Amino acid sequence: MQSFTWINAKSIEEVKGALAKHGKKARIFAGGGDLTTLMKERIDTPEFVVNIGDVKDIHYIREEKDGLHIGAMTILADLAEHEAVLGRYTALAEAAGAVASPQLRNMGSIGGNLCQRPRCWYYRGAFHCYKKGGDFCFAVTGDNRYYHSILKGELCYMVHPSDTAVALLALDARITIAGPQKEKTVKAEDFFIGPRQDVLRENILQPAELITEIVVPTPPANTRSTFLKTRIRGSWDFALASVAVRCTAKNGVCQAARLALGGVAPVPLRVERAERALAGKKITRELSQQAAQLATAGARPMTMNRYKVDLTRSLVEKALLAVA
Amino acid sequence: MTEAAVTRRDFLRLGAVGAVAAGAAVLGLANLGTQPQALPLSEGAIMPDPSLCIGCLTCEVVCGRYHREQGLSDKPRIRILNHSATTLHAEIQRKYPGRGQFLQQPCKQCPHPECVYVCPVNAMRLDGANGARFIDEARCVACGRCEAACPFPIDGILTETAEPVAWKRIFFDEQKGVFTKCDMCRGREGGPICVERCPINIRIRQGVLKTDRLCLDVTRATTKVYDSIA
Ligand SMILES: Cc1cc2nc3c(=O)[nH]c(=O)nc-3n(C[C@H](O)[C@H](O)[C@H](O)COP(=O)(O)OP(=O)(O)OC[C@H]3O[C@@H](n4cnc5c(N)ncnc54)[C@H](O)[C@@H]3O)c2cc1C
Ligand code: SF4
Ligand code: SF4
Ligand code: SF4
Secondary structure: OOOOEEEEOOOHHHHHHHHHHHHHHEEEEOOOOOHHHHHHOOOOOOOEEEEOOOOHHHOOEEEEOOEEEEEOOOEHHHHHHOHHHHHHOHHHHHHHHOOOOHHHHHHOEHHHHHHOOOOOHHHHOOOOOHHHOOOOOOOOOOOOOOOEOOOOOEOEOEOOOOHHHHHHHHOOOEEEEEOOOOOEEEEHHHHEOOOOOOOOOOEOOOOOOEEEEEEEEOOOOOEEEEEEEEEOOOOOOOEEEEEEEEEEEEOOEEEEEEEEEEOOOOOOEEOHHHHHHHOOOEOOHHHHHHHHHHHOOOOOOOOOOOHHHHHHHHHHHHHHHHHO | OOEEOOOHHHHHHHHHHOOOOOOOOOOOOOOOOOOOOOOOOOOOEEEEOHHHOOOOOHHHHHHHHHHHHOOOOOOOOOEEEEOOOOOOOHHHHHHOOOOOOEEEEOOOOOOOOHHHHHOOOOOEEEEOOOOOEEEOOOOOOOOOHHHHHOOOEEEEEEOOOOOEEEEEOEEEEOOOOEEEEOOOOOOOOOOOHHHHHOHHHHHHHOOOOOOOOOOEEEEOOOHHHHHHOO
């Protein structure tokens, strides 16, 4: 690992100060679950590492009038087990609980989970691809069987690895960003960007910015949500495909639905076409199949991942029937 | 970078004084007053071979990115459509199966470019070095005449969004408030970036894919070429 300076920040102001001072040379260290590996493998070589683990006011889960407030440093295990999260924001608890292994959930933060880097093995290996500033994607003509896109891939075909992001999209969450400018809040779906906007990053954060809080609005009455994920059999690993759905229903009739997919595109992907097909209708097996078709419409599978199309469809169907 | 402003207005002006040539880029001035037509050919046009295209959209993204880096509109100037009628090359079917069929839709750099003739503010220009027809975004007043005049539609299901589009080979950038089109990456060492970065071209150049053609090639924009681009 290349040597670096460790900065142990105690407050958001200190984090902001360190980031502003060192800009592109600095990285935030939350649980370190991803950053440590990136640094060991020299995929990322920051000169300054700003630990936010000791920043007091970003470890919390609070249910307030407008919804659930989650500090960026909140660990995934706490989210997975929190009573209010399990009860009213079920998809998020399930997604947090589906991340990796118990050890990693005890270490990994929600902020870090949202900002983790891709798992494409060329990116993780010694390949100077687009994502590292190179000028070729090795996956497009190479081995793309697991962690590559079937939807929205272009230039770079990685899939966004975060499970919690998928749940946050379905739950209509907002992400609060602090930095040199005034604090701002964006919709979860606007936080993530694809390779067309910028292949070198996966979200809108500028070098001196950080996530401080995630807010999930209180769901309307009669709303249920769930998160489902398929991974390589018997592993603790990342999603081959995942789906999160939130559905408000009255007498079995869906009034509004939000549906998001993970593991299939360079961003956690909200599929509004499928959402629209559900509104105002009774969720039956047939309707859920239709929505599943719409969710994967326009898929452009790669040479080795066509199976993900069917996998995604069956997850969507299952998830819809579960919340109906 | 040299450029010759060859526009309808120049034609008329030059015609009036009976000039035979103006600047490096103006050739004969026949047919003045009817359809102006004797512009020099573009040294290059993007010549696609849809049978080799895997719809990866690398060309679109690198096009947008390169022009953004030049301070220009970042709208891709080449677009990819889904096109079930394309017959794939045997090598593509064998090595990269099941990705679908596509049609690349670049600008043809027409020998008689309608877009150039109609611009009222001299924003449609010919690159002095390679003859590429391009829009000077600083001059474009976004009247849309070039787009209306371009006879070649981009009409079908856009691969990027899987939604239908009905465009021309000139694009409006809502953010910048200008029209833009393929300029053959004028001034770029290495030529058009789409041709350089198309991963199929890269694999062909490496000998991994064996074909006698490229997925995207650069060719002199003759009338024959113009007729053969979809
Ligand atoms: C073997 C293994 C399996 C895994 N499986 C899964 C899985 O199935 N699903 C899944 O979702 N994840 C998975 N992960 C990811 C993991 O669980 C953590 O979520 C991840 O490592 C990031 O959390 P962290 O707090 O450790 O972040 P760190 O490693 O500290 O940070 C990750 C990145 O985010 C940035 N960052 C951290 N916090 C912030 C912030 N507040 N604002 C801005 N930037 C920030 C850092 O600079 C860094 O670039 C897996 C990881 C491993 C090693
Ligand atoms: S998919 Fe993206 S991260 Fe993977 S090799 Fe291609 S450019 Fe690199
Ligand atoms: S924009 Fe249209 S009219 Fe102009 S050169 Fe290109 S294809 Fe021809
Ligand atoms: S880069 Fe080549 S293979 Fe990819 S979409 Fe463009 S023309 Fe087709």
